[in-house]
Amino acid sequence: xxxxxxxxxxxKGKEGHKxxxxxxxxxxxxxIRDRITKLxxxxxxxxxxxxxxxxxIITAKTKLKVHGEIREWICDNAPxxxxxxxxxxSTIMLSANENIFKNKNYSAIKGLFAHxxxxxxxxxxxxxxxxxxxxxxxxxxxxxxxxKHKETKPFTIDRLFVSLVRVTTTSSLLIKDxxxxxxxxxxxxxxxxxxxxxxxxxxxxxxxxxxxxxxxxALKRNEKHVLDDAFLTYLGLNVSWITFKMFHNMWYKxxxxxxxxxxxxxxxxxxxxxxxxxxxxxxxxxxxxIAKILRLTQxxxxxxxxxxxxxxx
Numbered sequence: 615x616x617x618x619x620x621x622x623x624x625x626k627g628k629e630g631h632k633x634x635x636x637x638x639x640x641x642x643x644x645x646i647r648d649r650i651t652k653l654x655x656x657x658x659x660x661x662x663x664x665x666x667x668x669x670x671i672i673t674a675k676t677k678l679k680v681h682g683e684i685r686e687w688i689c690d691n692a693p694x695x696x697x698x699x700x701x702x703x704s705t706i707m708l709s710a711n712e713n714i715f716k717n718k719n720y721s722a723i724k725g726l727f728a729h730x731x732x733x734x735x736x737x738x739x740x741x742x743x744x745x746x747x748x749x750x751x752x753x754x755x756x757x758x759x760x761x762k763h764k765e766t767k768p769f770t771i772d773r774l775f776v777s778l779v780r781v782t783t784t785s786s787l788l789i790k791d792x793x794x795x796x797x798x799x800x801x802x803x804x805x806x807x808x809x810x811x812x813x814x815x816x817x818x819x820x821x822x823x824x825x826x827x828x829x830x831x832a833l834k835r836n837e838k839h840v841l842d843d844a845f846l847t848y849l850g851l852n853v854s855w856i857t858f859k860m861f862h863n864m865w866y867k868x869x870x871x872x873x874x875x876x877x878x879x880x881x882x883x884x885x886x887x888x889x890x891x892x893x894x895x896x897x898x899x900x901x902x903x904i905a906k907i908l909r910l911t912q913x914x915x916x917x918x919x920x921x922x923x924x925x926x927x
Contacts, residue, residue, distance in 0.1 A: 621658050624661050640728050706730045714813045760775060766919065777841075789907060795856075796857050819876070825876065859893060887910060
């Protein structure tokens with residue numbers, strides 16, 4: 615049975631038709647390479663109003679976790695979101711507010727859509743569940759981790775716990791993105807994925823920077839989330855080139871250069887081992903390797919905390 619795709623594209627006219635064709639091209643390639651019976655129907659929304667669309671898919675039976683994921687998608691202004699329900703079918707939402715739509719970059723649109731399509735496959739294949747389980751285990755290990763370390767002012771144990779949970783959860787999402795990109799590139803979407811990341815990273819070095827003195831000032835104002843933001847932003851942007859280097863695709867060098875935003879050297883030094891471990895990921899990565907990356911992320915984040923706490927003394 616052929617995959618049924620319902621397209622709801624708010625952009626009309628000639629541009630809307632081109633977007634619809636770009637989505638169809640990805641679906642055709644997908645069906646040639648990986649026909650999956652569990653994925654029977656997909657609703658694809660290209661929307662400028664995420665809240666309106668989210669109201670359509672949230673029902674009384676929608677799991678609380680999905681409510682949280684949708685809220686994060688809206689609040690973080692993420693470019694895309696995918697949701698799989700074994701009964702209701704699947705939903706992919708793409709934000710038409712992104713520059714790739716404004717600039718009519720159809721290759722990048724294909725890359726974004728292919729990325730979300732692979733996320734659906736990951737959900738169907740159980741990869742999401744495996745990663746969520748490893749994140750849960752790593753989160754439980756945070757309590758053991760904190761017991762071994764004394765409270766370091768101004769980071770109380772409670773605040774460290776919040777930050778480490780956030781770091782662990784985000785690291786799990788980054789691992790998921792790498793594995794999904796790996797599958798998308800094995801489907802032949804190298805150029806499209808590259809174009810999407812290239813568009814995303816354009817001007818980030820001008821728009822996003824974290825100066826060490828500014829972080830120290832923020833910590834003195836008790837704005838400890840700024841340190842989390844600096845670490846996770848740098849790590850997240852650099853995940854963009856991981857799969858390309860993994861596939862020995864030289865485009866990784868340009869993405870790596872574009873993602874190299876200004877952050878304190880302590881953050882770069884502690885991110886490097888994590889990125890190196892991520893380079894060894896494969897689509898069916900073993901739980902032990904995933905757990906290793908999550909623990910390394912926790913430890914290296916704590917190293918950064920200790921560095922800044924010394925600066926505040």
